[in-house]
Amino acid sequence: MARAAFFLVCFFFVFFGFFADAAVVEQTFEVGNLTVRRLCKSKIITAVNGEYPGPTINAREGDTVVIYVINHSPYNITIHWHGIFQRLTPWADGPNFITQCPIQPGHSYTYKFNIIGQEGTLWWHAHVSVLRTTVYGALIIQPRAGPLGYPFPIPYKEAVILLGEWWDADVVNLENLALASGGAFNNSDALTINGRPGDLYPCSKKHTYKLVVEQGKSYLLRIINAALNSQFFFKIAGHTLTVVAADASYTTPFPTDTIAIAPGQTIDALLHADSHPSNYYISALTYASSPAIPFDNTTTLAILSYTNSPTTTTPPLMPSLPSFNDTPTAHHFYSNLTALLLPQTQSLPLSISDRMFITFGLSLTPCSSDQPQCQGFALSANMNNVSFRFPTNISLLEAHFNGVEGVYTRDFPDRPPLVFDYTNPNVNAVGTSLQLSEKGTKVKRLRFNSTVEIVLQNTAVLASDSHPIHLHGFNFYVLAQGFGNYNHTEAVEKFNLWNPQVRNTIAVPVGGWAVIRFWADNPGIWFMHCHLDVHLPLGLGMAFEVENGPTPSSTLPPPPPDLPRC
Structure with missing residues (x-):
């Protein structure tokens, strides 16, 4: 009720x-x-x-x-x-x-x-x-x-920090070439802060973002990872940050000198300008969770400058940066955030109506006729061994609303078709049977107001990676996350049922798992997919079809008259 x-x-x-x-x-x-x-x-x-x-x-x-x-x-x-x-x-x-x-x-x-x-x-x-x-x-x-x-001290000012990537080449052409050949997408040529690469790149000293602060003041940094494929470590030399929100949900204040942030995620952090008046580098470098996957190993810099800092030719102070593959630091950050409990906060579902166990990662599919440069098998990605195929003539939501048959099926599996040692790198030595996935446009149907628990299990097929999984239309609660194969008996002891962090995008640990829950109280078709864009066209996604509720206020309205046509 x-x-x-x-x-x-x-x-x-x-x-x-x-x-x-x-x-x-x-x-x-x-x-x-x-x-x-x-x-x-x-x-x-x-x-x-x-x-x-x-x-x-x-x-x-x-x-x-x-x-x-x-x-x-x-x-x-x-x-x-x-x-x-x-x-x-x-x-x-x-x-x-x-x-x-x-x-x-x-x-x-x-x-x-x-x-x-x-x-x-x-x-x-x-x-x-x-x-x-x-x-x-x-x-x-x-x-x-x-x-x-705000449920935290009002900052003196606010600043948006957009983290991104830059390619010298035309990215659309790069993607088309990768899809046509069945191969991988090229790495970026630079990382950016607010569209600017910063001092370490050629011809980029004038393309360096500067944040000017006054000593003794506090600033709310709204940090967004808008990158296509890179997770980041974010640091500011000489300063500690206090995280107060993640993905537009307030958190228990969490002090840290290093923020880990995956594509799609946002972090709100308070910066206290309490260091010696000078210039300090703001840095972002790639968190590369998999040693087998090439990555952009450069570092983007911005400058934090105090208004009363002395005029000097000395370079800004550089922070001590973590290693690119510092998974313990990333996991410490991701797993230690908790929700700030407020009176209006939506409650965690304790009774579960739908349970799913979803494995995901890279795979192979036979080359298709629209891949003229592909030989034998093409790189793909999957959830529960289904590599998502996008419709081409009508959207899923239009097909759902108008009852158009043949666009998708309602048989997305609740569990993978085969149980195996998911995170063992040796699975690739067994042969190609585990590496092959089927193409399909499959959705999971949910009753309105049902409660859903999903175990998100990374696999080591072809390569083990930390995948940021984004759910459209909902926030979800992160009950627990860890490494290796999910073991319910051990994991349930770690479940945070009191103040779990609330997210719309979760970086599932490399070679590990996460458990999330959400209320399916929003009728429509909602996409869940990896927010590494290199994996999206390969098929690392699925969709939920949430039925209408019993009232007009829980019934999907018709589309607007200017909805684009295919």
Whole structure:
């Protein structure tokens, strides 16, 4: 009953504007070509409103957001509002061929959604091909009362820190070549902070972001990993940070000098400008969890500069950086965050109606006719041995709403077809049987308001890696995470049932597992996938089909009239 009442309240907020002072935040996104210069070269990229990174959207909890997207680019485009629940507005979620057909060149689409029960740092990005390499920006949600509503000391100022990657080559061409050959995607040529590589790269001293602070003041850093394929370690020389939120959910304050952040994740951290007035480097370097997978081993730098620091030619102080493969440091950070319990916080489901055990990782599939340069087998990825195949003529959500048969099947397996030693690297010596996966467009059907527990199990097939798994349409609770093969008897003793961290994207430990739970209280089709974009077109994803509830407030509304057509 409590869950139904909560959803009914949300419905009234969405459709009748019960927040008297709620605003409508409107913005136009013109997607087109932009020439920028990085690493000594000029290059044409796809960007929004001539900005790289794109514009920041500022809203308050309870506001309605309306974004008019006009596609002047030569590519199909969609925009995903990463972490927004999209309650009763799944048509605005944005993943290509999941909730909509793409916006074709010369066309437009209006994304309209309400922000209900969410505060903190989220972001938006393209959800077609690899265009989010340059098509991304921050989405900041203030409490209804503004900074006075923060459950931590009000900072003097706030700053957005967008971590990204840069390629000298055209990324769309790189992806097309990789898919055509059945091979791997090239590594980036540089890492970036707010679109700028920083001092260590050629011709980049003027392309270095600077954050100016006053001694004795505190600053809220809104850190977003917008990178295509890189997890990061983030540090600031001479300073400790206090994490106060993750993925727009408040955390118990957590002091640390090193932040680990995977693609898709956000971290809000308080910076106390209490060091000696000087200049300090802000750094981000790749956390490369797998020694077998090539990675961008460079480091991007920005500068933290005190207003009263003396004029000097001495270089900024460099932080002591962890090793690229420092999994213990990454795991310590990821596993020690806990939720800040607040009166309005949604409760953890204790009774479970649907249990799933999902293995995931890399695999092989036979070369197809659209891979002319492929020989024998192509690199793929899978969940429970199903390599996700995207529809091409209609989105899953449209097929679901209109009852169109033959687009997808409702037989995504609750468990893998074969039990094996998932994280043992020697599984690759057995032969190709474990390495092969089947292509399919399969979803898992869920009753409205059901409670779901998923064990996410990494595998070592072909290569072991830490995969950031993102769930659209929901936040989830992280009960536990660890290494090796999941053992329920041992793991359940570690379950945090009191204040588990709340996420929309989790970096499942390399060679390990994680357990998550969520309420399926949002009707529609919701994608769950790896947020390493190199793995998404290979098939590392699946979708949930959440049925309508018993009331109009829990029933999926029809699509807007301007929904793009294929």
